[in-house]
Amino acid sequence: MATLRDIKRKIGSINSTQTITRTMKMVSASKLRRAQEDLEKVRDYALKIEELTGRVIQNMPDDAHPLLTAREDVKKVLVFAIASDRGLCGAFNLNIGLQAEDFVRENGHLYERTGIYAFGRKVNDYLQRRKYDIVKSFVDVKKIDRGVVDVIAGHLIEFYTSGEFDKIYLTYTCFRSPVKQEIVFEEFIPISRADSGEEPIDYICEPERPKIAASLIPKYVSTKIYYALVESQTCEQAARMSAMENATNNCGEMVRYLTLVYNKRRQEGITNEMMDIVGGAEALRGT
Amino acid sequence: MLDLEIITPEKVLVKEQVDMVEAKGAYGEFGILPGHTQFLTAIEVGEIRYMKGGTTNYLATSGGYAEVIDDRVTILLDDAELAEEIDVEKAKREMEEAEKALKALAFDENQYKLMEMALFKAILKIEVASKRHL
Numbered sequence: 001m002a003t004l005r006d007i008k009r010k011i012g013s014i015n016s017t018q019t020i021t022r023t024m025k026m027v028s029a030s031k032l033r034r035a036q037e038d039l040e041k042v043r044d045y046a047l048k049i050e051e052l053t054g055r056v057i058q059n060m061p062d063d064a065h066p067l068l069t070a071r072e073d074v075k076k077v078l079v080f081a082i083a084s085d086r087g088l089c090g091a092f093n094l095n096i097g098l099q100a101e102d103f104v105r106e107n108g109h110l111y112e113r114t115g116i117y118a119f120g121r122k123v124n125d126y127l128q129r130r131k132y133d134i135v136k137s138f139v140d141v142k143k144i145d146r147g148v149v150d151v152i153a154g155h156l157i158e159f160y161t162s163g164e165f166d167k168i169y170l171t172y173t174c175f176r177s178p179v180k181q182e183i184v185f186e187e188f189i190p191i192s193r194a195d196s197g198e199e200p201i202d203y204i205c206e207p208e209r210p211k212i213a214a215s216l217i218p219k220y221v222s223t224k225i226y227y228a229l230v231e232s233q234t235c236e237q238a239a240r241m242s243a244m245e246n247a248t249n250n251c252g253e254m255v256r257y258l259t260l261v262y263n264k265r266r267q268e269g270i271t272n273e274m275m276d277i278v279g280g281a282e283a284l285r286g287t
Numbered sequence: 288m289l290d291l292e293i294i295t296p297e298k299v300l301v302k303e304q305v306d307m308v309e310a311k312g313a314y315g316e317f318g319i320l321p322g323h324t325q326f327l328t329a330i331e332v333g334e335i336r337y338m339k340g341g342t343t344n345y346l347a348t349s350g351g352y353a354e355v356i357d358d359r360v361t362i363l364l365d366d367a368e369l370a371e372e373i374d375v376e377k378a379k380r381e382m383e384e385a386e387k388a389l390k391a392l393a394f395d396e397n398q399y400k401l402m403e404m405a406l407f408k409a410i411l412k413i414e415v416a417s418k419r420h421l
Contacts, residue, residue: 042296044294045363052363055354201325201356203326203354204325205326205328206312207313207328207329209327212327212352216352223296
């Protein structure tokens with residue numbers, strides 16, 4: 001049975017845990033704000049680039065650019081999974097891991113090879129432990145910038161054009177609001193030309209359309225990656241903030257409960273002692 | 288009137304109705320007035336101007352794309368600065384650094400082209416900044 005001192009020690013340790021989680025919550029709240037600003041900044045640009053690329057490639061032939069050419073025989077597919085390096089953010093990393101895992105488990109038998117490109121230490125470790133085919137991983141990201149994006153875009157384009165993979169999927173967490181994040185799983189390369197139903201636009205192009213497409217498509221790929229990374233980063237902070245908030249609340253609850261137990265136990269001790277004294281006094285009076 | 292939007296990855300620089308837009312495309316300078324045909328071009332390093340009610344505003348850019356559909360002009364740029372927001376001191380420093388680097392480099396080095404570009408951009412910024420409204 002826990003003694004009074006044990007309970008007191010436990011309360012103390014929970015209190016200090018609570019201090020830590022509360023601080024972490026505040027830190028991630030301010031990081032979330034900054035990440036959200038970054039996201040706002042790039043959102044318009046990313047959406048416009050996507051729209052523009054869609055319009056430019058809409059009625060282009062399949063062989064106009066290597067990244068547009070869909071292969072008939074899809075044997076090897078790659079999943080580019082974006083999560084984070086750090087934990088303590090609830091199920092954020094796990095969800096992406098599970099998403100990739102589910103995909104491989106359900107569709108693995110259809111393909112010769114299903115590789116994973118992991119972004120973030122946590123998701124990399126998770127999938128590696130479960131012996132999935134990690135083709136490449138990107139960990140220890142200090143800051144998401146153009147350099148990082150260019151490296152990743154280079155890898156992905158190389159994987160596709162060299163024929164190492166025939167299709168590349170992208171999965172990341174998409175930020176809707178600080179309390180709502182959604183996992184996105186989509187086909188990335190080859191770039192699909194969804195028929196939007198709009199009349200293709202007959203531009204006057206300077207230089208010719210294929211030349212514009214040749215420079216626009218890589219830009220689209222890196223913008224998309226950058227956008228996904230920023231989204232994911234924002235979600236990470238939001239997830240961490242709510243995880244830490246929950247932890248702080250749970251600590252509070254636990255401290256309340258333990259304080260109750262502590263007081264009860266103390267009272268019990270006092271009552272017992274009193275009874276001993278009274279009993280002893282009664283016994284003495286009898287003699 | 289034209290609906291002009293100039294967007295960079297950093298922020299939306301311009302979103303307003305203007306009378307005319309001019310920029311440097313792949314085949315040289317072009318101007319856009321209301322009623323322009325559907326047009327798509329790559330924007331080169333240079334100056335972008337837009338006129339609104341008699342005043343002209345200037346931007347310096349390092350390139351991107353411009354699209355015109357039904358009097359909507361969307362310009363997506365890698366990097367751009369409004370004349371009013373250019374830090375001239377910084378641009379001058381960049382220019383000096385680029386000049387110094389160029390003197391030290393041999394003509395055939397890869398770096399040479401990059402530095403030449405940097406020098407060009409810095410000069411452009413200073414030039415555009417001089418046109419700002421005081």
